Amino acid sequence: MSHSAPPRDAFRLDAALDVPSEPRTRAPVPFRRVLIANRGEIAVRIQRTLRQMGIGTVAVFHRVDADAPHVAGADESVELVGDSAVAAHLDGAQIVASAVACGADAIHPGYGFLSENAGFARQVAEAGLTFIGPDADTIALMGDKISARQFAEAHGVPVAPSVMPTGDLDAFAAEAERIGFPLLIKAAAGGGGKGMSIVPDAGALREAARIASSEAQRYFGDGxxxxxxxxxxxxxxxxxxxxxxxxxxIHLFERECSVQRRFQKIIEEAPAARLPVALRDEICAAAVRLASAARYKNAGTVEFILGADGRFFFLEMNTRLQVEHPVTEMITGIDLVRAQLEIAAGQGLPAPQQEIVAHGHAVECRICAEAPDRGFLPATGAVRHLGVPQGAAIRFENALRQGQKITADFDPMLAKLVVAGADRGDAIDRTLSALGELAILGVETNVDYLARVLDHPAFRAGDLHTAFVSEHADSLAPRPLDAAARDRALIVAALGQRIFQTLVTDVPEPHASIGAWRN
Structure with a gap:
């Protein structure tokens, strides 16, 4: 099935509202209460759909998150204990026991933490609960990058020439030289850029392999x-x-995730920029072929790398909801969390492939607590003011509140700004406008940096690749702010605060009591 961007007057803003919705004739899913084994913006986003479906929500939290929005927004909450906040969220046995104790029927893992942990999915099933995701065997198959690529190759999905581990470094190096450099070393059990490095030549191979193996062992317990x-x-x-x-x-079209920093995505969009229709169809067909062969159940994402010559290769399959899933929701009008719940309940797919239609274009920006002008160091602080952009076709996915402390306990991503437009240019313009309205005071963020990326001529032209950020590092660097501009910015920010507005507009006593009368 092909996709082409419709003209501006064909774009329907109603397909890109805060949570996409479409007519439903299905029976309600049988879940009365769902525990969300996650936190932050994704927990809040999952809660939103559960509320719309009339399903009770259970939040989990570590003490550092006791007053977080995802806790306040749940019908019930359970405290997790652990040596650290992350350790508590990785304690599958404790989470399953909590779900059973509070009478939950199912567990939604969100993304990150235990979402792609086959052992956790098995624990959930063994406790008599429904795991909102694929079964444990599928997670194990696709979670091991070597077995996943072998499965993909066996089912006609293209994979890049590679060297498999043998335990013999000399044999590994010899095979690497045979297929040629540069090479990309990856962790077999990994993801998120951990245990990954580019090897330019044979001289760098052994040390790069040693470092990558050590990092993979540290992060995944598998070297x-x-x-x-x-x-x-x-x-x-x-x-x-x-x-x-x-x-x-079925597929719900593709997403472009090429703009990355240190192998981490920072801007995603749907559909991909300047992708020929025939190539789009071929890539989407390959993804469906893989999912069908694996008898995949629930939502998943098949990732590919695409060369300038038009050849594409299987990268990995993520067996969970993606951080960037809202851009797909924005162009298709399909609520992916609702689809996950319905599939888990045995109600099948939301629609046949021929009925899946894409409208317009959507862009997602990951808002992170970091300092772009100081090497992107993670930033901490407290949210002193939060100004959220408003308007049709804008979603600000977040779990922030005024006064909230931003610590180093979790990933630095604070929120996601998702904006849809009639076409790619319109979506970029709308996103830039929304970034300009977004105000998070009290902690440094990458908001201005994201705006510079979006407004870069190469980005607007769709000249995208995974080295985009490093290639354009100089032109994306922060522009110096002169003292006068800084003072103007501070004055504008101050005037937006209620305390300053009160000082400016309120009439002091005794004149306030006297009223408008003057002698």
Whole structure:
């Protein structure tokens, strides 16, 4: 099925409201209460759909999050204990026991933490609860990057030439030289850029493999690494798929995730920029073929790298909801969390492939607590003021509140700004306008940096690849702010605060009591 951007007058803002919705004739899902094994903006986002479906919500939290919005917004909450906040959220046995104790029917893992942990999915099933995601065996198959790529290759999905681990470094190096450099070393059990490095030549291979293996062991408890041909200036294209568990699968089009920093995505969009229709169809078909062969159940994402020559290769499959799922919701009008719940309840796919239609274009910016002008160091502080952009086709996915402390306990991502437009140019313009309205005072963020990326001529032209940020580092650097401009900015910010507005506009006593009368 092909997709082409409709003209501006065909764009429907009603397909890109805060939570997409479409007519539903299905019976209610049988879940009375769902525990969300996550926190922050994704927990709040999942709660939103559960409330719309009339399903009770249970939040989990570590003491550092006791007064967080995802806790306040739940029908019930359970405190997790652990040596650290992250350790508490990784304690699958404690989470499952909490779900059973509070009478939950199902557990939604969100993304991160235990969302792609096969052992956790198995624990949930063994406790008689429904895991809102694929089964444990599928997670294990796709979670191991080596077995996943072997499965993909066996089912006709293209994979890049690679070198598998043998335990013999000399044999590994010899095979690497045979397929040629540069190579990309990856962790077999990894993701998120951990245990990954680019090897330019044979002289750097052994040390790079040693470091990558050590990092993989530290993060994933599995030191196996493999290498594949590094596609220079590649694009990162991923396809949202839904599977019913019986071999039925559909795609919800593709997303462009090429703009990354240190292998971490910072801007995503749907559909991909300047992707020929025939190539789009081929990539989406490959993703569906993989999901169908795996008898995949629930929502997943098949990721590919795309070379300048039009060749694409399987990268990995994420067996969970993606951080960037809202851009797909914005262009299709399909609520992916609702679809996850319905599939988990045995109600099948939301629609046949021919009925899945895309409208317009959507962009997502990841708002992070970091200092771009100081090497992107993580930033801490407290939210002193939060000004959220308003308007149709704008979603500000967050779990922030005024006074909230931003610490180093969790990932620095604070929120996601998602904006839709009639076409790519319109979506970029709308996103820039929304970034200009967004105000988070009290902690440094990357908001201005994201605006510079979006407004960069190369970004606007769709000249995207995974080295975009490093290639344009000089032109994306912060512009110096002169003293007069700084003072103007501070005055404008101050005038936006209620305390200053009160000082400016309120009439002091005794004149306030006297009223308008003057002698």
């Amino acid at each position: 196996r690494v493999y290498a594949e041909v590094y596609v220079e200036r590649p694009r990162h294209i991923e396809v949202q798929v839904l599977g019913d568990g019986t071999g039925g699968a």
